[in-house]
Amino acid sequence: MTTFSPLSGTISERIQQIRQTLPASVRLIAVTKQVPIAAMREAYAAGVRDFAESRVQEAEAKQMQLQELTDVTWHLIGHLQSNKVQKALECFQWIHAIDDLKLAQRLNRLAADQPQKPQTLLQVKPLPDPNKYGWTIADLLNDLPALNQCEHLNVRGLMTILPYGLSAAEAVAAFQQVHTLANTIRDQHLPHIQMQALSMGMSDDYSLAVQAGTTMIRLGRILFGDRVT
Numbered sequence: 001m002t003t004f005s006p007l008s009g010t011i012s013e014r015i016q017q018i019r020q021t022l023p024a025s026v027r028l029i030a031v032t033k034q035v036p037i038a039a040m041r042e043a044y045a046a047g048v049r050d051f052a053e054s055r056v057q058e059a060e061a062k063q064m065q066l067q068e069l070t071d072v073t074w075h076l077i078g079h080l081q082s083n084k085v086q087k088a089l090e091c092f093q094w095i096h097a098i099d100d101l102k103l104a105q106r107l108n109r110l111a112a113d114q115p116q117k118p119q120t121l122l123q124v125k126p127l128p129d130p131n132k133y134g135w136t137i138a139d140l141l142n143d144l145p146a147l148n149q150c151e152h153l154n155v156r157g158l159m160t161i162l163p164y165g166l167s168a169a170e171a172v173a174a175f176q177q178v179h180t181l182a183n184t185i186r187d188q189h190l191p192h193i194q195m196q197a198l199s200m201g202m203s204d205d206y207s208l209a210v211q212a213g214t215t216m217i218r219l220g221r222i223l224f225g226d227r228v229t
């Protein structure tokens with residue numbers, strides 16, 4: 001795995017440097033969990049229009065403080081608890097981590113009454129990883145008919161987070177597996193499941209995800225520095 005190099009430059013310079021290496025088809029999403037408002041404004045000033053948060057509550061608080069940034073798209077990237085689904089629908093335009101059928105069905109039911117429908121991604125694990133949420137490839141294929149009944153879910157593609165400690169070659173192969181799965185699903189032409197988006201790649205592995213054809217990268221530390229955990 002490519003390791004994360006020490007940060008240099010301002011947030012805006014880092015964003016510009018990374019953008020220069022990205023194909024135009026890749027959407028850079030700034031992961032702003034634990035990131036102060038001032039740093040988010042700096043990212044916005046550098047052209048970022050996509051912010052991602054892991055927690056509904058943190059996003060809600062920041063949205064209050066950033067109300068004047070009306071053209072931002074908000075992405076939820078963390079595991080969604082079932083008691084937060086309604087709030088998540090109100091706060092986020094994209095929900096990246098639909099990770100099981102029950103959650104998908106609950107979201108679908110609540111989204112039915114929602115004026116603004118979310119766009120969603122299904123979280124998949126190309127490699128076994130007991131520490132992460134998400135479908136295995138086999139389980140996702142099994143659940144597709146039921147997911148296709150969820151007409152308010154607006155499934156747009158797949159999301160993945162790779163396990164730690166892979167070599168670059170292993171990581172590219174795993175990302176490619178997810179890309180291939182998206183193509184396989186797309187070929188089924190299910191009316192309520194689209195597969196044009198792939199949310200793959202974080203600070204340590206985004207360039208490998210780009211090689212494997214991702215359309216969205218989720219960058220936190222490489223833009224804003226280490227988080228206090």
Ligand SMILES: *Cc1c(COP(=O)(O)O)cnc(C)c1O
Pocket residue numbers: 031033054077078161202203204218219220221222
């Ligand atoms: C925190 C987080 C990221 C960003 O990770 P970095 O290593 O800081 O780039 C991306 N995706 C998800 C799901 C996350 O929780």
